[in-house]
Amino acid sequence: MLVRNTYNEFIKIIAKPRSYIGLGVLTALIFVILFAMKADGSSFVSFVTASFEQTLSFNGNILNGNLIAFIILQMLIVHIPLLVALVTGDLISGEAAMGTIRMLATKPISRTNIVLSKFIAGAVYTLILTLWLAFLALIVVKWMFGTGDLIVLNSSGLIILQEQDIMWRYLCSFFVAYLALLTVSSLSICLSAFAENSIGPIVSTMGIIILFTIIGSMDVTVFDSIKKFLFTTHMASWRSFFEDPVKMKDIWQSIIILVVHNIVLVAIAIIKFNKKDITS
Amino acid sequence: MDEPIIEVKNLSKKFGTFEAVKDVSFTVNKGDVFGFLGPNGAGKSTTIRCMLSLIAPNSGTIAIFGKNLANHRTQILKNIGCIIEKPDFYRYLSAEKNLEMFARISGRDSSKKEIQEMLEFVGLDGRGKDKVKGFSHGMKQRLGIAQTLLHKPDLIILDEPTTGLDPQGIIEVRNLILRLKTEQQKTVLLSSHQLSEIEIIANRMVIINKGKSMIEGSVDALVNEQDLLLQINVSDYQNAMQAIELEFPALHVKHLHGSIIEMALEKEMVPKINYFLVNKGFSIHSLEPKRKLEDFFMKIIQE
Numbered sequence: 148m149l150v151r152n153t154y155n156e157f158i159k160i161i162a163k164p165r166s167y168i169g170l171g172v173l174t175a176l177i178f179v180i181l182f183a184m185k186a187d188g189s190s191f192v193s194f195v196t197a198s199f200e201q202t203l204s205f206n207g208n209i210l211n212g213n214l215i216a217f218i219i220l221q222m223l224i225v226h227i228p229l230l231v232a233l234v235t236g237d238l239i240s241g242e243a244a245m246g247t248i249r250m251l252a253t254k255p256i257s258r259t260n261i262v263l264s265k266f267i268a269g270a271v272y273t274l275i276l277t278l279w280l281a282f283l284a285l286i287v288v289k290w291m292f293g294t295g296d297l298i299v300l301n302s303s304g305l306i307i308l309q310e311q312d313i314m315w316r317y318l319c320s321f322f323v324a325y326l327a328l329l330t331v332s333s334l335s336i337c338l339s340a341f342a343e344n345s346i347g348p349i350v351s352t353m354g355i356i357i358l359f360t361i362i363g364s365m366d367v368t369v370f371d372s373i374k375k376f377l378f379t380t381h382m383a384s385w386r387s388f389f390e391d392p393v394k395m396k397d398i399w400q401s402i403i404i405l406v407v408h409n410i411v412l413v414a415i416a417i418i419k420f421n422k423k424d425i426t427s
Numbered sequence: 428m429d430e431p432i433i434e435v436k437n438l439s440k441k442f443g444t445f446e447a448v449k450d451v452s453f454t455v456n457k458g459d460v461f462g463f464l465g466p467n468g469a470g471k472s473t474t475i476r477c478m479l480s481l482i483a484p485n486s487g488t489i490a491i492f493g494k495n496l497a498n499h500r501t502q503i504l505k506n507i508g509c510i511i512e513k514p515d516f517y518r519y520l521s522a523e524k525n526l527e528m529f530a531r532i533s534g535r536d537s538s539k540k541e542i543q544e545m546l547e548f549v550g551l552d553g554r555g556k557d558k559v560k561g562f563s564h565g566m567k568q569r570l571g572i573a574q575t576l577l578h579k580p581d582l583i584i585l586d587e588p589t590t591g592l593d594p595q596g597i598i599e600v601r602n603l604i605l606r607l608k609t610e611q612q613k614t615v616l617l618s619s620h621q622l623s624e625i626e627i628i629a630n631r632m633v634i635i636n637k638g639k640s641m642i643e644g645s646v647d648a649l650v651n652e653q654d655l656l657l658q659i660n661v662s663d664y665q666n667a668m669q670a671i672e673l674e675f676p677a678l679h680v681k682h683l684h685g686s687i688i689e690m691a692l693e694k695e696m697v698p699k700i701n702y703f704l705v706n707k708g709f710s711i712h713s714l715e716p717k718r719k720l721e722d723f724f725m726k727i728i729q730e
Contacts, residue, residue, distance in 0.1 A: 148501075148532060155528045162519050246515025250574070253479045253511070254532045255504040424442075425481040 148256045149264055156268030160234065169230035169276055176226070177219055177283045181291060184215050212289030213297040213313050217389065219284045224324055224382065228331040228356055229349075230276060235269040236335035236348035239420065243343045243427045258421045262340065266413050269332040277325040285317055299389045306391050316393075320385035323398065326405045327382040331356065333412035334378075340416040343427055375400075378408045429456040431493070432582055432614045433478065438487035440473050447473040448484070451640045453633040455616055460608050462625030462632030462646065463618035464724070470638035471618045472512060475586045478616075479509055491582065505534045508580040510588055514571025518560035522551060522570050525559060526577055533578035541577065549573045550599065565596040572603060583607060586618045597624075604628050622724050626650050634724060649720050656722045657697060658689045659704070660712040667709045674703055686712070 160166050184191065188210040239262070242248040251261060297308040308316070331352060338348035359379035362370050374380050384401035387394050433455035440448040448470040455461040465471045476482040478489055480500050489496040491503045516525045523542055530537040537545075546555050549569040554562075562570065568588060575583055585604070589597045605628060607613040619625055625632050626646060633643040642649065661667045664686045671680050671690070680690045692700070697716055704711055 151531045155531060158528060159517060247517060249481060249511045250515060250529060252481055253504060253509050254529065255501045255534050256532050257501060424483060
């Protein structure tokens with residue numbers, strides 16, 4: 148029954164117009180970035196490299212596909228959670244608002260399976276968004292801007308990564324980015340189990356992300372102990388793949404924390420939905 | 428011997444401090460069209476939601492097909508079709524797609540032919556490809572019935588299925604329910620706040636009010652047209668009461684209000700009382716026979 152209901156969930160996601168908003172907005176944002184880079188990318192690069200030009204000489208195609216893919220990932224990973232929550236935050240509460248949750252819950256499928264099928268459908272939708280982002284950032288951008296070495300500026304300074312040493316980093320970073328977005332998906336599904344309307348879980352998800360991000364960025368001792376447990380702290384851990392050497396220990400810690408978040412959030416959603424009186 | 432399909436025993440449900448259902452018990456037998464009657468807010472929907480495991484009761488037991496709902500939920504629900512209050516569908520999907528999806532999770536895939544036949548059965552042939560968002564309330568109600576029947580359940584639970592329908596739609600739904608009983612031998616539990624609706628369709632019923640079951644039995648026995656409550660607006664009502672009790676000692680006459688008196692009697696007695704009072708010189712301003720159950724039900728509603 149889990150497979151049958153998951154199939155139904157895919158049908159619903161495919162049929163809902165809001166599911167395409169995410170893909171559309173993502174495409175539009177990327178093309179805005181590409182247009183900006185095409186029009187004035189060199190001054191953007193100069194702004195970054197200016198402070199190093201007295202000591203270093205930059206040759207070759209710095210404004211290449213690899214750099215723009217990095218910029219895209221950096222810029223959009225903050226906004227994609229909203230696009231994910233727009234669809235996944237509606238998965239349970241949307242049914243409550245529409246009244247179809249009554250029909251669904253009177254069918255011979257356990258409530259646990261209802262939540263799990265929605266989680267699977269949400270995970271696949273998030274994967275499609277991530278793959279679309281990867282396709283645009285890695286294939287289309289490289290086709291438009293060509294390839295080359297990647298220059299990354301981080302807290303420890305300027306890192307230059309060889310062209311042949313980049314693709315695996317992107318693939319791994321997209322995997323970690325997916326895990327972070329999956330956590331957003333699980334969070335919004337979890338909140339959706341508590342709500343009777345679609346807007347509440349979507350707004351709450353974004354509110355939690357904003358709150359946790361602010362806590363994570365504040366240099367206050369009192370927050371130091373909790374920072375490493377906030378999933379938002381690990382949403383940017385994909386960047387660690389662009390360090391040299393790669394800090395695998397930090398990355399594994401992020402992966403574990405994100406996976407634990409997913410398990411806990413889905414478990415809360417299942418417990419809540421199983422105990423819920425459906426009165427709508 | 429009657430085979431019980433639904434057995435509800437001492438069911439209670441509280442929402443906070445509000446007791447929506449208090450110690451409700453009733454039995455639905457195989458082949459019954461069972462009327463679940465009560466005024467709005469009586470606890471009908473809460474009881475039905477408990478029977479479909481939408482709401483967890485605080486106490487009491489529900490056995491369906493001889494199995495405890497708490498332990499055999501999935502198995503029981505496979506054999507139930509239901510509409511709760513109003514049928515809601517995925518508005519952005521077609522009628523066919525909605526039916527296909529609900530059938531898929533009802534444990535039985537339905538072929539396109541079966542879906543077409545069902546749409547035809549409920550009078551929606553030719554509208555299967557249309558999105559539900561364009562459907563009227565009546566059409567959704569019919570689609571709801573199609574969804575209820577598609578997986579061929581033995582028990583059908585319909586919570587206020589005629590709410591919001593026009594008179595034509597009400598007649599169609601009633602006829603559809605009667606066809607389910609006569610043509611397909613289904614057991615139907617039908618909730619309603621209209622006695623007239625239950626009278627026409629059901630063979631057995633229970634009346635609930637303020638969360639309590641008040642009376643249960645066969646509709647024929649409860650809605651006995653022979654037993655009436657006669658209300659007479661008569662001049663000099665005190666002497667009229669005395670005269671009636673002297674002439675008909677078996678009747679108990681009581682004063683309601685103004686010059687109106689009331690007595691319980693059989694249908695055949697109405698013209699006799701009328702003739703008697705007129706012959707005795709009393710002026711009768713009105714004479715209103717009411718059925719006992721209707722009066723009982725009205726009192727419940729007015730409480």
